Amino acid sequence: MCKKRHGVIHPYFGCKAALATMHGKNLAISPSFHKILQVSIQIPEEINTDDLGTFTGEIERKGTPLETLRKKARIGMEHLGFKYGLASEGSFGPYVYLPFVAQDHEMLLWVDDERGIEIVEQKISTETNYGSKTVSTWNDLEDFLEKALFPSHALIVRPNSGLIAGLTFKGIKNTNELQQAIMRCASASTDGLALVQTDMRAHMNPARMKVISELAEKMACRLASLCPACSCPGWGIVDYVLGLPCEECGFKTKQIVQEVYGCADCDYKYAAPRGDGVTKSSPAYCDVCNP
Ligand SMILES: [Zn+2]
Ligand SMILES: [Zn+2]
Structure with missing residues (x-):
């Protein structure tokens, strides 16, 4: 836990910040912001952050992760008319130091229009179920399901040969649905295979939620630290x-x-x-x- 300054009221105390999320990330982010900064996180309604790209590739991600973060934060701030905003992004792939191990790279951006500043915090974790497997039938999937932490963590199924409209099944959390999806996708795929992937959307993936919540605590602590020279929040490495x-x-x-x-x-x-x-x-x- 970060150090608090006694007797000094933090400039963010009692403020509200916007978080544009469709995937329940507020559950991971709000507690630290409330506890450490007394900042309340608000979610704008009727937003679609999937317009900025999806993990499953129906909408391609454009620009750098930081550009996407800025756009997301702005969407929330504009909807709610707030001076403060947050945005979160995750990316997944092989761990830099051990290519056979998967990593979850989470980024969190804080935007403060009152002071014209932004702060980025990041966390790389190997505590992730990220992975995929191509199968022709349900029977080939057993060892993968264990690694993917199914059914507490959801899966996505689509035809292996490419995206076909109406044949991307997301958020699968039960065996029956999974079997059906594999059958339909495998038979629609030109190579007879279904691609089974871990669903990395935060509300479908408790392991990812945990990493986001650890990152939120790191960010809240960073924002709680004031510059020794000018008292601006966000003093840090x-x-x-x-x-x-x-x-x-x-x-x-x-x-x-x-x-x-x-x-x-x-x-x-x-x-x-x-x-x-x-x-x-x-x-x-x-x-x-x-x-
Ligand atoms: Zn030496
Ligand atoms: Zn300063």
């Missing part, structure tokens, strides 16, 4: 200095030695030793000891 010395030979490795704290508004910055207390690098990362 903005950069890293590399060069952690090797514990064998003292050579400067490419590991992080200092964290640079900065403000979202003014230019004030300072570098501090790593927050995890690590002061020496393992020789495994040293170009001299382990070239």
Whole structure:
């Protein structure tokens, strides 16, 4: 939990922020914002964030994740007429360090039009069920269902040969529905296979909800920190200095030695030793000891 400043009322205290979501992400985000900042998260009605792209590919995602986040945050802020807004995006793929393991990369954007600032926080987690499998019949699916955490986590089924109108089944949470969907998609697919994918939409995926809620706490703590120079919210790590010395030979490795704290508004910055207390690098990362 982050440190609170005693005796100082935070500028966001009692404010409202917009969150454009169709997928119940407020359940993961609201508690930390309420507890840490006393900010209330409001959801605009009648919005369609799927216009900005879907995981299943019916609508292609355009632009960088940050551009999509900005558009999403604006949709919510404009609908509700709020100065503050939030948006969340996730992307899934192989884990950078272990390609056989899947990762969930979550991003959260805070927009503050009162001060003209934005803050991005991110979290990469391997606690995800992300995966897919092509099958011709239901019988080939058993080991996948366990890894996919079915039925507590939903599945999506479509023909493997490509998208066919009316044949993308989302949010499948029971065996009967799943069997039906596989039969219909496999027989419609030119190769006779159905593609079974994990449904990564937040309200269908408790593992993803958990990562979003951890990220929301990180963001709320970041926003709770005020710049020591100008008191703007969102004081936090903005950069890293590399060069952690090797514990064998003292050579400067490419590991992080200092964290640079900065403000979202003014230019004030300072570098501090790593927050995890690590002061020496393992020789495994040293170009001299382990070239
Ligand atoms: Zn060394
Ligand atoms: Zn500042």
